[in-house]
Amino acid sequence: MKLYEISKEPINIQDVIDKVVQREAGAITTFIGTVRELTYGKKTLFLIYDAYEAMAVKKLEQIGREIEERWAGSQVAITHRVGRLDITDVAVVIAVSTPHRADAYEANRYAIERIKEIVPIWKKEHWEDGEEWVGNQLETKAYPSGKPEEGDLSE
Amino acid sequence: MKLYEISKEPINIQDVIDKVVQREAGAITTFIGTVRELTYGKKTLFLIYDAYEAMAVKKLEQIGREIEERWAGSQVAITHRVGRLDITDVAVVIAVSTPHRADAYEANRYAIERIKEIVPIWKKEHWEDGEEWVGNQLETKAYPSGKPEEGDLSE
Amino acid sequence: MNKILFFAHLRDAVGEEFLRLDVSGKTVAELKAELSEKYDLPRMETVMTAINEEFASNDEVIQEGDEIAFIPPVSGG
């Protein structure tokens, strides 16, 4: 069973959840990222996601290890879709199980924030009047050393 | 489509998620409460959940309204199971969609905390050496006026 | 006539899911005290009351036809 996957096919949410079911867990949270039609009033037609697949899987695994170290008893599974996605299609599913519920929310939130920092996946927005690869959301982050800084890599 | 349900049958998680899919949403969170084997070192064999069904549905609807007022653009669906549940069985599924992800986590967390305050559902724990209806987790809360206080009803 | 519902440990103590009694004109507190004594109900200070599926105060007066429910501390989720 692969806990961390990049998928060219639509993601089956239940399959991702099933990977983190454990007798010691009382809570499972999932985060499901879907393609939103409007961003700052601009209408998206569809998205293309591309990944550096081998490295992306390794970075998802790293995020899983970070979570399992920080939140005792947690178990994590993440699948990220690539290819063309239409409005409301599922881009990513993160499932986290923990013994108690507060941890399941926090650990899950940590996972999505880390994905947006270190996992080599890119999306290209297609609008009615053009298309563009989206960088980090505000286009403000620079990497003077050529890699993520300490502050980027550890939360 | 019923957004708030008490179910005697196993909950289909995808069905609950489908109820909150919207073109304006970029994020869906789910909380899945599962039956944990160990609580404070004591081994649970199975649980029975019982509900004051008509009122429970009304109180779930109230929680949904509270969320939709507090988190703009949110959509909520909740199904709670009743009857006998074994270890790892799903007791509750809460799905919340919002335009942006931070809200999806917060609003979902709010829902489960409110369920534990005001929704008339009870669980009976069955252990090897006995059984008992579980009150609020610490058995410390009293209701001198006979109903939830302001501090209980509004977060 | 009124329908009075019991749940969780109260149902076990009363031995019935509900009773039919005419309790109109009484306050919630009066009904609670009566039933508590008659059935030796435990921990009634932790028990909430609903009238017609909405939480009600101890001083509310029960009307003809109201459905009363005693709500022990909830434990769903």
Place this chain on the structure above:
Amino acid sequence: MNKILFFAHLRDAVGEEFLRLDVSGKTVAELKAELSEKYDLPRMETVMTAINEEFASNDEVIQEGDEIAFIPPVSGG
């Protein structure tokens, strides 16, 4: 020989998914500067580098056989 991978807007700019070049002995910074000039690559100060699927600093020296990837700001999730 080294394989050099491009993604997102860099792939569009270079016009290839990857190049095969012998760049061993060079630092990441030197390779970046060379490619940036040759292909007129935009916003290279925001681009991270990976060597063999792990983030690498600008001062790291590339070895024979290393796979190099240029990682523009990511936008998954």
